[in-house]
Structure formats: C-alpha cells, structure tokens
Amino acid sequence: MSFSVFDLHARVLADYRDFVRSYVAIADERARAYVERALDEESRLWPDFLLQLSPSYARGETVDELAQRGVVQAASARIFRAPDGRPFRLYRHQVEALRQARGGGGYVVTSGTGSGKSLTYFLPMVDALLADPPAAGRVTALVVYPMNALVNSQFQALDSLRAAYERREGKPFPVSFHRYTGDTDDTAREA
DSSP: OOOOHHHHHHHHHHHHHHHTTTTOOOHHHHHHHHHHHHHTTTTTTOOOOOOOOOOOEEEEEEEEHHTTSSSSHHHHHHHOOTTTOOOOOOOHHHHHHHEHHHHOOOOOOOOOOOOOTTTTHHHHHHHHHSSSSOOOTHHHHHHHOOOOOHHHHHHHHHHHHHHHEEEEEEEEHHEEEEOOSOOOOOHHHHO
C-alpha cells in the first residue's frame, strides 16, 4: 500500500486532533460547539500545509575555471573545494558578487536559504587576503552576524574548509580566522 506525503500529513493531523480532543471535556454545549468549530473550521491548532518550491539558482563556473581565467587566485581555488576535493561550482550570483568585489564595488546579495550567500563574501575576502597578505597579527576583515548561532555555523563551515585544505595540501591554512562572541573566553579575547 502506498500513500503520498499529503496522505501522511492528513493522518498525522487526524491523530493530533484525536489526541487534543481527548483532553477537551467541555460540559456547556454552546462552549463545546464553539471550541469544536474553532478547531475544525478555523484550524487553530493544525493549519493547512505549506507547499513551497525551492528556486533553482543559475549555475556559474567552478573555482578552478575562475582561477584559470585569472578571476581568483589559484590558491583560493584550492581552498574552496568539497571535502572529496572537487572544486566548488558557484552559482551565477556568487560569481557576479566575486566580480563586483574584485572591481572594488559594493554589492548586496538577497537570495533564499541554501543559495550560498556566505560564499559571496568569504570567497572575495579570502581571495583578496591571498593576493595581498596583511601584516602579521593585523585584522583585515570583520564579519558581523546578528546571532551567535550564525557565527557558530559560519565558523564551523570555515573550519571545515580549513581542515579539508590542510588534509589535501599537507600545509597550514593560509588565512587565519577567529570567532569573537559573548561566549569567547578572556584568553581568546585578548589574543
């Protein structure tokens, strides 16, 4: 017997309705009718499902292709790779942001979740640092997030790139990065 995700949704809601109703014991007939109507007709506790399609973002070049054309440093292309070593294939909006950054222009990226917005600023920053390394111990870029969860997520993503790069290349990651939040201990803050 097969059923669709919509059938599953209906079954889960029916089970949930039965569970909620098992706790509702209203003696007054009018009040009970009002609550039943609110639960059934107005879907107060179980709104209708939300069905959305994820947009398909236009594909661009790989970081290797961009390095071959001189758009990014070859060293940058060696960093921005999947864990198995395949070069990242960027979306068109990421390539456009990279070109805008390389030209010295500002830009704003607004795209959906999972569209790789982080690469629109991390790739240009890392590439610029590799092209013109800063003096030792000098902070050259700050990325500010409104929540620690975002900081931690992005830090983990950068740390994964670092670990994969060091494993593949057998040398230290060429760019340093650190996290500075309310949870950062005093020693790390001082550093």
